[in-house]
Amino acid sequence: xxxxxxxxxxxxxxxxxxxxxxxxxxxxxxxxxxxxxxxxxxxxxxxxxxxxxxxxxxxxxxxxxxxxxxxxxxxxxxxxxxxxxxxxxxxxxxxxxxxxxxxxxxxxxxxxxxxxxxxxxxxxxxxxxxxxxxxxxxxxxxxxxxxxxxxxxxxxxxxxxxxxxxxxxxxxxxxxxxxxxxxxxxxxxxxxxxxxxxxxxxxxxxxxxxxxxxxxxxxxxxxxxxxxxxxxxxxxxxxxxxxxxxxxxxxxxxxxxxxxxxxxxxxxxxxxxxxxxxxxxxxxxxxxxxxxxxxxxxxxxxxxxxxxxxxxxxxxxxxxxxxxxxxxxxxxxxxxxxxxxxxxxxxxxx
Amino acid sequence: xxxxxxxxxxxxxxxxxxxxxxxxxxxxxxxxxxxxxxxxxxxxxxxxxxxxxxxxxxxxxxxxxxxxxxxxxxxxxxxxxxxxxxxxxxxxxxxxxxxxxxxxxxxxxxxxxxxxxxxxxxxxxxxxxxxxxxxxxxxxxxxxxxxxxxxxxxxxxxxxxxxxxxxxxxxxxxxxxxxxxxxxxxxxxxxxxxxxxxxxxxxxxxxxxxxxxxxxxxxxxxxxxxxxxxxxxxxxxxxxxxxxxxxxxxxxxxxxxxxxxxxxxxxxxxxxxxxxxxxxxxxxxxxxxxxxxxxxxxxxxxxxxxxxxxxxxxxxxxxxxxxxxxxxxxxxxxxxxxxxxxxxxxxxxxxxxxxxxxxxxxxxxxxxxxxxxxxxxxxxxxxxxxxxxxxxxxxxxxxxxxxxxxxxxxxxxxxxxxxxxxxxxxxxxxxxxxxxxxxxxxxxxxxxxxxxxxxxxxxxxxxxxxxxxxxxxxxxxxxxxxxxxxxxxxxxxxxxxxxxxxxxxxxxxxxxxxxxxxxxxxxxxxxxxxxxxxxxxxxxxxxxxxxxxxxxxxxxxxxxxxxxxxxxxxxxxxxxxxxxxxxxxxxxxxxxxxxxxxxxxxxxxxxxxxxxxxxxx
Numbered sequence: 015x016x017x018x019x020x021x022x023x024x025x026x027x028x029x030x031x032x033x034x035x036x037x038x039x040x041x042x043x044x045x046x047x048x049x050x051x052x053x054x055x056x057x058x059x060x061x062x063x064x065x066x067x068x069x070x071x072x073x074x075x076x077x078x079x080x081x082x083x084x085x086x087x088x089x090x091x092x093x094x095x096x097x098x099x100x101x102x103x104x105x106x107x108x109x110x111x112x113x114x115x116x117x118x119x120x121x122x123x124x125x126x127x128x129x130x131x132x133x134x135x136x137x138x139x140x141x142x143x144x145x146x147x148x149x150x151x152x153x154x155x156x157x158x159x160x161x162x163x164x165x166x167x168x169x170x171x172x173x174x175x176x177x178x179x180x181x182x183x184x185x186x187x188x189x190x191x192x193x194x195x196x197x198x199x200x201x202x203x204x205x206x207x208x209x210x211x212x213x214x215x216x217x218x219x220x221x222x223x224x225x226x227x228x229x230x231x232x233x234x235x236x237x238x239x240x241x242x243x244x245x246x247x248x249x250x251x252x253x254x255x256x257x258x259x260x261x262x263x264x265x266x267x268x269x270x271x272x273x274x275x276x277x278x279x280x281x282x283x284x285x286x287x288x289x290x291x292x293x294x295x296x297x298x299x300x301x302x303x304x305x306x307x308x309x310x311x312x313x314x315x316x317x318x319x320x321x322x323x324x325x326x327x328x329x330x331x332x333x334x335x336x337x338x339x340x341x342x343x344x345x346x347x348x349x350x351x352x353x354x355x356x357x358x359x360x361x362x363x364x
Numbered sequence: 365x366x367x368x369x370x371x372x373x374x375x376x377x378x379x380x381x382x383x384x385x386x387x388x389x390x391x392x393x394x395x396x397x398x399x400x401x402x403x404x405x406x407x408x409x410x411x412x413x414x415x416x417x418x419x420x421x422x423x424x425x426x427x428x429x430x431x432x433x434x435x436x437x438x439x440x441x442x443x444x445x446x447x448x449x450x451x452x453x454x455x456x457x458x459x460x461x462x463x464x465x466x467x468x469x470x471x472x473x474x475x476x477x478x479x480x481x482x483x484x485x486x487x488x489x490x491x492x493x494x495x496x497x498x499x500x501x502x503x504x505x506x507x508x509x510x511x512x513x514x515x516x517x518x519x520x521x522x523x524x525x526x527x528x529x530x531x532x533x534x535x536x537x538x539x540x541x542x543x544x545x546x547x548x549x550x551x552x553x554x555x556x557x558x559x560x561x562x563x564x565x566x567x568x569x570x571x572x573x574x575x576x577x578x579x580x581x582x583x584x585x586x587x588x589x590x591x592x593x594x595x596x597x598x599x600x601x602x603x604x605x606x607x608x609x610x611x612x613x614x615x616x617x618x619x620x621x622x623x624x625x626x627x628x629x630x631x632x633x634x635x636x637x638x639x640x641x642x643x644x645x646x647x648x649x650x651x652x653x654x655x656x657x658x659x660x661x662x663x664x665x666x667x668x669x670x671x672x673x674x675x676x677x678x679x680x681x682x683x684x685x686x687x688x689x690x691x692x693x694x695x696x697x698x699x700x701x702x703x704x705x706x707x708x709x710x711x712x713x714x715x716x717x718x719x720x721x722x723x724x725x726x727x728x729x730x731x732x733x734x735x736x737x738x739x740x741x742x743x744x745x746x747x748x749x750x751x752x753x754x755x756x757x758x759x760x761x762x763x764x765x766x767x768x769x770x771x772x773x774x775x776x777x778x779x780x781x782x783x784x785x786x787x788x789x790x791x792x793x794x795x796x797x798x799x800x801x802x803x804x805x806x807x808x809x810x811x812x813x814x815x816x817x818x819x820x821x822x823x824x825x826x827x828x829x830x831x832x833x834x835x836x837x838x839x840x841x842x843x844x845x846x847x848x849x850x851x852x853x854x855x856x857x858x859x860x861x862x863x864x865x866x867x868x869x870x871x872x873x874x875x876x877x878x879x880x881x882x883x884x885x886x887x888x889x890x891x892x893x894x895x896x897x898x899x900x901x902x903x904x905x906x907x908x909x910x911x912x913x914x915x916x917x918x919x920x921x922x923x924x925x926x927x928x929x930x931x932x933x934x935x936x937x938x939x940x941x942x943x944x945x946x947x948x949x950x951x952x953x954x955x956x957x958x959x960x961x962x963x964x965x966x967x968x969x970x971x972x973x974x975x976x977x978x979x980x981x
Contacts, residue, residue, distance in 0.1 A: 016435055016451065035545075036578045060542040060576055065535040118575055121568035125538065125576070164749050229741040247749060249742030276749060278713070279493060281440020301441030314746075315753045316760060336761040337812030340754055358752045 015305045015341075019362045020312065021162045021285075022256045028160050028287060029298045030139050033151035035059070038133070044146050048137040048154060050172050050270040050287075055151045061129035064111060069122030071108035072100045076122025083124075089116050097124055136170055138272050139287050158289035159264065161245070161257050165227070166273030166284025169241035173198040173220030175269040175288070177262050182225065182252040186210055193217050199269045199286075201261045204250050208234040215239055221271035223261065223286055225253035226320075241273035243284040251320045254312055256363055264288050303362045311345060315359040322363060323347040329354060402483030403475050404854060405456075405464065406843025407449055407647060408658055409436055409491045411689040412712055412752050413806070414448035416456045417840045418464070418482070419858055426857035428864050430459035431838040435752070438491045438641045445491070446643030471650055484854075485650040486847030489637060490658040490687060494521040494707035495547040498540075498583070500566050502553040504529045507589065510614045510622070511552035513782065514588065517626050517703040518633060518657045519690060520548070526569070528562055534569050541573035546583045547636060550629070551597070554590025556615045563589050567597050574604040586632050588613045588625040608632050623701070630660055654846065658685065661842030663694040663703045665802060668848060668859060670696035673799070678788040679829065679930075682798035683841065684772060686805030688712030688751040691775035695783050695798070704779040709771055711764075711807050712751020715744045722770055729959050730766035730823065732967040732974075735759070754810070761812070765820050768807040772824035790828035790875050790930045794955050797930055799831035802841060802865060809837050814945045815977035818868050822906075826955050828873045829930030830921075830939060834865040841865065862914070867944030870919075873951045876927035880904035884927040884952060888920040899950075906976035907950045911943030919948060946977065 038057025042048060068079040082098045085091060091110045099107035114128035141156025176198040178190040184203025191213050199221035200214065206228040214222055221241040229248040245257055273284045281301070303309065309325045327344035332354055334340060340356040347353065403420040416432045432455025437448035450469070457464055463480040466472050472481025497520040501508030508527040515522055523544040526537045541549075549570055553563040567587075574582050587597045588610040598607045610625035634655050638644045648655040666683040673681070683694040691706045691714065709717035718727070724737050743763055747753065755761040776795065787796035801821070808817045814835070821833055844864070848855040858864050876884040885901035892915050901907050911917045919941050926933035941948060953973070960966045 016437070016447070018435075018441075036581060060539075063535040063538050063542075063576075065533065065538070118572050120572060120575075121565070123534070123568075123572070125535065125572055228738065229745045230738065232745070247742075248745040249739070277440075278751075279439035281443075302437075314750050315756060317757055334754075334756045336755060336758045338754060338756070338761065338810065339812070340810070356754050356756065358754045359756070 016302045017305050017362050019301050019303050019364045021160050022363050023160050026160050027157055027298050029155050031153050032138055034135050037149040040146055042143045042152055044143050046143045050137055050140045051170050052137045053134045054137050055135040057133050059131040059133045061131045064126045064128050066108050066124040068098050068108050068124050072106050079122050085116050087116055140270050140289050156289050158287050161286040163243040163245045163284040164247050165244040166275055167236045167242045168275050170272050171221035171241045172270045174266045175264050176200045177265045178202040182258045199271050211238055226251040241271045243273040246320045254320050254322050256322055310363045311360040312363050313355055321347055404484045404847055405482040407487040408843050409445050409489050411491045414452045415839050416452040418456050418460050426854045430456045432456035436491050444642040484850055486843050487647045487651040487655045488658040488661040488842040488846050494519045496521055496523045498524045498546045498549045500526045500551040502528050502562055507552040507614045510620045511550050514613055514622050514625055515550055518705050519707055521707050538573045545581055548583050549585045551587045552589045552613050560593055656846040658842040659692040659705045661845030662692055663701045664845030664848050665841045666694045666696040667701045671699050679797040679799045683802040686772055689714045693775050693779040697784055702782040704782050706775045709775055713748055715748050727766045727770050730769050731762045732970045768820055769824040790928055794828045797829040800834045801831055802834045804836035804839055804841050822951050830872050832870055833868040835868050837866045869944040869946035869949045870941045871949045874927040874929045875955055876903055878903045878925050884924055886922040890918040892916055901950045901952050903952055905952050906973055909948040911947035913943045915943045917941050
């Protein structure tokens with residue numbers, strides 16, 4: 015049976031394919047070192063358009079307009095430039111209402127692209143360009159600690175790690191906010207106050223790694239200018255001991271927080287990377303593993319939500335306390351505590 | 365200056381379009397080979413689970429043999445649906461002891477003399493995000509409404525709606541198409557021998573938008589408008605993208621005809637998914653190029669029932685499937701299928717639809733006791749992140765089942781406009797009468813007991829009149845619907861097999877204005893053994909009358925005080941009932957269900973209803 019894997023690893027090889035949505039210009043070369051927020055490729059997404067009614071403007075049938083064009087597709091035109099004109103006793107012309115590029119003509123109409131929407135693709139992780147994909151992007155590799163989360167607000171930041179969480183049950187308070195940590199990535203427990211998020215923005219933190227967050231903060235967290243990642247989920251959930259140990263012992267290390275939005279289909283997840291120098295790891299970890307005895311797993315559902323243990327028995331179909339029958343495993347927490355958990359409610363930590 | 369060539373050949377408005385014959389448009393054709401003995405494998409790739417079902421002829425009858433389930437692997441990290449399919453098939457092989465897959469990983473089709481493999485494969489699909497769709501039509505209430513209805517028959521998300529009445533200019537629509545980058549554009553417009561110029565103007569607009577998109581990002585186009593324009597539209601757009609033609613969905617102002625276009629839309633979707641998701645091409649070829657949206661498979665099942673079940677009361681047949689991402693509502697009325705897929709309304713990622721459109725009380729009112737709003741919101745968010753998780757505590761079970769009630773209730777409520785206006789109803793504002801009601805979806809089939817499933821279904825749907833509730837216990841209905849065109853004889857046997865669709869019971873839901881506690885029905889049951897029993901039903905209660913599973917009984921129903929069971933106030937009837945899990949369930953709680961505001965009274969009432977199912981009479 016295949017079980018999804020969440021990565022919380024002290025040292026591993028991380029590989030990311032970063033590509034543009036449409037063809038553009040790649041700005042990096044193989045072997046080049048890049049920072050997480052460095053632009054590696056750019057393109058122009060189509061901006062706003064204005065449609066010009068040539069047939070009406072020229073006073074000719076729609077299928078006769080192309081003969082009167084004074085500009086070609088792809089031409090840049092200034093505001094007021096003549097796009098098409100019809101000579102005669104009373105000449106008529108159609109002019110560009112705004113500066114732009116003539117992008118299409120047909121059906122008696124011309125289409126002017128009057129704004130561009132530049133798109134910049136950032137590296138997302140710090141590392142070395144392993145391979146360039148012409149016109150689209152690159153594959154970047156880095157060795158380091160890797161911690162995946164479950165929710166991110168879509169932003170990227172880098173800074174030294176400031177460990178505010180003094181225990182897995184930590185709740186972030188105003189006392190934890192200190193302007194001297196400006197530019198750092200903060201690691202904290204649970205957050206339930208929008209004021210805290212605002213204050214961190216004012217201090218100009220480079221990022222916030224939370225154990226958990228009150229659901230009602232989601233809209234505010236999405237709006238914050240700095241990256242926010244949640245490790246466990248929504249509601250008050252202790253930080254799992256593996257992530258807590260790894261992050262709490264990494265204070266001051268350079269940390270990249272890519273708070274990518276979680277997409278189960280595309281496989282994008284928010285993540286923290288704490289790079290180490292040199293290629294200390296050579297294998298990219300797998301994303302799915304087979305359920306086996308001894309595997310370290312995290313529980314995803316109450317009543318043991320967020321707890322980490324090892325699979326001590328594959329128990330088959332069992333009845334849960336609420337009467338539900340489901341495929342289950344026995345998990346051992348610590349030395350002795352053994353509990354029955356549905357297979358559907360676990361993920362492998364690897 | 366350099367002569368500028370138009371990016372396409374312009375339409376000549378003086379073309380004599382009236383003289384054109386309708387395009388050669390594919391009609392929905394169902395393969396109807398002779399029924400012969402054979403085994404069938406159904407495969408359904410859902411957004412969370414991939415399921416397999418095996419059927420064969422045993423002692424002259426079609427039987428369900430085994431089912432297997434695995435995680436769907438069409439998305440990250442494997443991006444290959446075949447892994448999940450293989451795991452589900454492994455499970456079926458394990459249970460049935462039958463080898464289905466050859467060494468090369470391909471299924472053995474047809475079956476061998478040694479009994480390996482299967483003769484037929486039918487496959488269905490509901491995985492992946494809904495396809496981003498732009499709908500284009502002329503008038504809001506006419507072709508634009510119809511093309512929107514067509515889009516809603518399958519797994520789509522309408523990202524833009526373009527019509528003549530909309531206030532935005534052409535360039536805004538072009539910008540919208542550029543920005544949203546749809547997967548598909550559906551165009552309608554013009555009745556037969558009706559408007560053509562306006563349709564062509566819209567097609568021009570679409571052409572321009574397509575031209576501006578990078579070649580690899582251009583959406584496919586389906587044209588289902590005035591058939592006299594079909595060939596012209598195809599010739600015009602084909603240089604830019606793939607164009608599919610369907611019969612006019614609005615051939616006359618007052619006529620909407622979605623059926624044939626639905627079939628072409630399914631073909632379009634299949635093509636898009638097969639190109640995008642690794643592993644689906646194989647699945648499609650195993651099932652004779654007939655990989656079908658799961659919703660359509662369920663729709664076919666309801667259509668089958670509506671054709672074969674004698675129905676003097678003009679009741680329809682309802683099929684519902686609550687999945688992780690979406691919910692399907694299929695109603696068939698004398699063979700006329702009305703299908704709605706509510707993408708983004710389900711029990712996993714689809715809970716985003718509940719967050720967006722429901723009030724918290726719509727969910728919490730179904731939970732006995734008090735639950736904090738933040739707990740509900742946290743639970744929903746976590747379930748969106750991990751759609752496969754199951755509740756372990758009783759509190760979480762109550763919450764999950766409350767969410768299921770809201771999801772199903774909302775989905776059916778949003779589908780009512782798809783049902784015929786003259787569909788039979790017990791009262792004006794009630795759900796049309798349906799018999800049977802086929803229910804699919806993990807939340808109903810994986811509940812702790814059939815009582816939980818039945819109560820969720822009754823609370824969410826609030827049916828009226830008399831109907832059977834059939835539970836698709838192994839989620840086989842979509843696959844059987846897909847197979848119905850290939851092996852119709854086999855399917856007709858299987859759909860009536862109580863191990864495939866479990867008969868939860870006959871439900872009688874009267875409508876009465878009497879006070880709670882008043883006797884509103886007198887029911888006399890005459891069992892096969894000759895034994896008789898009479899039960900008085902009181903307003904406000906759920907009462908169960910036992911009829912042993914599989915046994916027949918004649919049931920005489922006498923409404924009192926003008927109670928209505930669907931035949932009119934006070935009108936009696938007699939029906940023959942086959943015993944299921946619960947025999948006869950009389951839901952006399954009234955419609956719509958009115959839950960008390962006081963938390964303790966409400967909790968007591970919810971618990972009383974739960975307990976009703978543990979006291980069979």
